[in-house]
Amino acid sequence: MAQDSLTVTDNRTNQTYTVPITKGAVRAMDFRQIKTGPEDFGLMTYDPAFLNTASCQSSITFIDGDRGILRYRGYPIEVLAEHCTFLEVAYLVLFGELPTEKELKNWVTEITYHTMLHETTKKFMEGFRHDAHPMAMLVSTVAALSTFYPEARDIQDPNNRLLQIKRLIGKMPSIAAMSYRHSLGFPYAYPDNDLSYPENFMNMLWRMVEPKYVATPALARALDILFILHADHEQNCSANAMRSVGSSHADPYLATAAAAAALSGPLHGGANEEVLKMLDEIGSQDNVPAYVKKVKEGHGKLMGFGHRIYKNYDPRAKIIKWTAERVFQVTGRNAKLDIALELERIALEDDYFIKRKLYPNVDFYSGIIYQAMGFKPEMFTVLFAIPRTVGWLAQWQEMLTDPEQKIARPRQVYTGHEVREFVPMEKRTPMAVSANSR
Numbered sequence: 001m002a003q004d005s006l007t008v009t010d011n012r013t014n015q016t017y018t019v020p021i022t023k024g025a026v027r028a029m030d031f032r033q034i035k036t037g038p039e040d041f042g043l044m045t046y047d048p049a050f051l052n053t054a055s056c057q058s059s060i061t062f063i064d065g066d067r068g069i070l071r072y073r074g075y076p077i078e079v080l081a082e083h084c085t086f087l088e089v090a091y092l093v094l095f096g097e098l099p100t101e102k103e104l105k106n107w108v109t110e111i112t113y114h115t116m117l118h119e120t121t122k123k124f125m126e127g128f129r130h131d132a133h134p135m136a137m138l139v140s141t142v143a144a145l146s147t148f149y150p151e152a153r154d155i156q157d158p159n160n161r162l163l164q165i166k167r168l169i170g171k172m173p174s175i176a177a178m179s180y181r182h183s184l185g186f187p188y189a190y191p192d193n194d195l196s197y198p199e200n201f202m203n204m205l206w207r208m209v210e211p212k213y214v215a216t217p218a219l220a221r222a223l224d225i226l227f228i229l230h231a232d233h234e235q236n237c238s239a240n241a242m243r244s245v246g247s248s249h250a251d252p253y254l255a256t257a258a259a260a261a262a263l264s265g266p267l268h269g270g271a272n273e274e275v276l277k278m279l280d281e282i283g284s285q286d287n288v289p290a291y292v293k294k295v296k297e298g299h300g301k302l303m304g305f306g307h308r309i310y311k312n313y314d315p316r317a318k319i320i321k322w323t324a325e326r327v328f329q330v331t332g333r334n335a336k337l338d339i340a341l342e343l344e345r346i347a348l349e350d351d352y353f354i355k356r357k358l359y360p361n362v363d364f365y366s367g368i369i370y371q372a373m374g375f376k377p378e379m380f381t382v383l384f385a386i387p388r389t390v391g392w393l394a395q396w397q398e399m400l401t402d403p404e405q406k407i408a409r410p411r412q413v414y415t416g417h418e419v420r421e422f423v424p425m426e427k428r429t430p431m432a433v434s435a436n437s438r
């Protein structure tokens with residue numbers, strides 16, 4: 001018998017089955033043969049929220065959550081953050097190798113070529129209320145790109161796919177900046193293609209009447225590092241949404257909009273905005289112990305803490321802490337940092353957090369930097385979505401070119417009624433539940 005295998009006995013039938021183990025996993029479909037009789041559908045695996053189910057094989061990002069390791073295509077995140085630009089890392093994430101000087105130059109030119117938005121996007125944006133959440137505007141506008149590029153539906157053509165990938169990476173900062181300026185009532189600023197990716201984004205955000213926007217180099221570099229840290233994170237909620245929607249062969253703009261919608265939730269990318277609200281609510285260092293006590297008693301969560309995969313310090317949070325110091329040298333120290341540091345200190349010494357292995361995640365410190373740079377908290381998740389677009393697109397490509405992948409369609413364990421007699425209207429009784437639970 002092969003060593004890399006699993007033997008199970010079905011106690012209902014006393015039958016024994018052996019299934020192969022490959023790369024530490026068994027195939028759920030190998031269990032379908034386990035039946036009590038010819039009429040039986042076969043055994044399924046039940047895994048709500050995918051706690052222990054791999055939905056794909058991937059060579060993009062590696063995480064060792066117990067040791068706090070994150071690598072893109074084999075390169076440690078710390079090394080990439082120190083030595084690369086975001087577009088260099090985007091190339092790596094998408095194509096698997098770091099670009100040569102010439103490849104990078106071409107890549108930057110190609111992305112820069114796609115920074116402009118169709119002029120009617122302005123009108124579309126103007127339709128949003130002045131207080132619309134920038135993340136909702138971003139999601140809707142990314143979906144609307146599908147109306148400008150109908151050829152994107154041809155997802156089988158690699159060249160066509162690549163064109164849409166470049167467009168999305170080029171246009172995300174432009175859409176993000178537009179949603180930001182819309183919420184402030186400022187006129188939209190056009191891209192300046194002489195500038196680097198982060199500088200151009202800053203230009204579209206903050207240029208007012210000056211003829212040429214000049215970014216503070218330390219802030220542009222900090223933003224670029226933050227983009228690198230957020231570029232991909234394997235099969236998280238939004239990547240899973242991208243793969244799932246993309247598996248129906250929806251076009252990449254619609255799939256990216258779906259992924260961005262998944263990112264917006266407070267348990268995922270929306271947590272960075274929630275962290276700032278939480279620090280505001282705590283108000284001062286002295287109030288931290290009382291706040292932690294409240295969380296331990298089950299009232300809310302420490303936002304920016306905990307992770308499905310990391311049971312150790314999130315390596316991105318470490319880099320962000322270090323980047324924050326550089327930003328504060330320019331902007332002055334954000335007073336919320338002291339509350340955050342105290343919160344981290346108290347939580348990391350507390351049994352509740354130690355036992356559950358809850359550490360600060362990427363969202364814990366990023367908002368403090370963003371705020372120091374002048375962003376409103378509502379923009380924080382939008383800042384996450386710009387670089388994560390690269391990861392979503394890499395995951396999308398990998399899914400489409402994987403011969404094992406099909407339309408994503410989970411099974412369910414049905415818990416409803418057996419077939420019932422139809423009840424005519426006059427014989428129906430009101431439901432004994434409140435309207436809220438319907």
Ligand code: CMC
Nearest residue numbers: 266267268269271301302303304305306307308356361363
């Ligand atoms: N504060 C207090 N308790 C927590 C927290 C937290 N932030 N996170 C988890 N727990 C507790 C949870 O109540 C549970 O306790 P018990 O065993 O007594 O029921 C235990 O820890 C395990 O938590 P879980 O909910 O089973 O963990 P999960 O893997 O399903 O959830 C998470 C992961 C990130 C959704 C969760 O930790 C959380 O809600 N954190 C706060 C939101 C946040 O910061 N999200 C950003 C995640 S990182 C960036 C990203 O993905 O975008």
